[in-house]
Amino acid sequence: MSRVFVTGATGVLGRRALPVPIEAGHAVTAVTRTADKADAVRRAGAEPVTVDLFDPVAVRRAVDGHDAVAHLATNIPTGASAAARRGWAVNDRLRSRAAANLSAAAIDTGAGRYVQESITFPYVDGGDRWLDEATECACFWGNRTTADAEAATGAVSDAGGTGVVLRFAMFTAPDSAHLLSFANMARRGVWGVFGDDDAFVSFIGVDDAAAAVLAALDAPAGVYNVAEPEPLPRRDHRRALATAVGRRRLRGLPKLAQKAGGEGAASLARSHRISSAALQYATSWSPTRRAVDAWSELA
Template sequence: MRVLIAGATGVLGSLLLPALLSDGHTVVGTTRHADRRRAILDAGGEPVAMDALDPASVAAAIAAARPDAIVHLLTDLSGRDWAGNARLRVEGTANLVDGALEAGVDRMIAESVSWRYEPGERPATEDEPAAVDPVTGGPVYAPVESLDRDLARMPHGTVLRYGLLYGAGTWYAPDGMLTREAGAGRVVATTDHTSWIHVDDAVAATVLALDWPAGAVNVVDDDPARLADWGPVLAERGGYAGDALELVAGAPGRAADNGLARSLGWSPSRPSWRDGLGLD
């Protein structure tokens, strides 16, 4: 296939590009920054400029790339810019889907999150409902649900609900922001209950997903955990040796079940976060 990666210089995108090339695909990668074009070229891809928040820019990039499929890995998490990331997930996704449909591209894969489910003790399968705010009655993760609705407009849209990403280049790498904070005695988590996935396993699943059916697929490892379990491990690996570790979770969250992904031919090479969190 000819594949357009939207977000080709991010943590996942920069690893996915060579993985797709080695699988025989031709890859075009988008970037907003002229100084990142060289990284795409050096990896063997074709760079194309794109501002995901500008519909005309998105349409032009898709027209130039002429893809058979689009992989949507756009995020804006530098400095924990949650509002910017939410805007990209809502407006950027809508622009990508609109541009794809206009250009006649029928296949898109998009990055999402596995902790979006209604809280519960049992790992959630893909048909579990989304978490709802008890006060407003609306979804807790509204931008994530917006992405789902937009991908459903595609003739063939696949949403990959990744667990928390760890490994090289992530916040949980040895030099990652959250590992450093944990080493200083404070661990802040999006949710208390979560599933993990190593970046290499996330990339492997994304390559395979070009042939997966439409719909949502959880891409997580086999070892869901509570913050009280993984937080001290990360802190120790970050160098913390005190006895007053602060653990802060923003929401209850939910672990996810990876049975569907396994049935589609994928399995994690890193079954547990315990083998690499804060180490690689």
């Protein structure tokens, strides 16, 4: 049994990731900021803790005594706030300051292992090519701090520990705000995903993502993509979502909408056919769910 310190344990990913190491026999401490979520953490079998992730001294104190740290906390803006830089400020600090504090605490206290949530969205457009972890990234201001979080993870490996980055594709979950917004638009006859129909899009079922967090507690140091088994072009998802909401077809967003969304929208329009072969090779993890089958759960 090892003692695992988890941030973000009450979020879309964390809610699923929290019970998995507990069932595997690990003792888990989970960070949350609110009393009602602390109760949920306790019910899941973990020990809740309140700590300011931006305070290095408090973080070191909280991490002390653990064998592994998993930093899953994000604060991704949804809706209109996603278009404004200030909407990303807390998320940026979680991926820069908090990741630096947590990885430094892991190093100082000898926790040995540090697991960091990251994303595949910064990859350049790959067309039909499979994209592995060596793919070049082109960040925009909304996701550039993923590089800080990944560097903090590398520092743990450089110090003799094991730093593991999990680059997740887009989560599919019935409680993901982004997926729900696609379903809401589809009910109004609109396909809300940016990008050409021929372009690939990669998702990851959030239960498979949670299983990857457990796999990362044993994986060799490194950066790993975490995506569904067989990503498909957007066309297939558009059809599947139309069927799920009972429409013959969904009309695309006007080109102007993507233009108005600026760099963020342009980056979301890229063709991403993400390969998770490295994580499957390094661990016993493998993705089980195709995103194209998940739309019916949202509709």
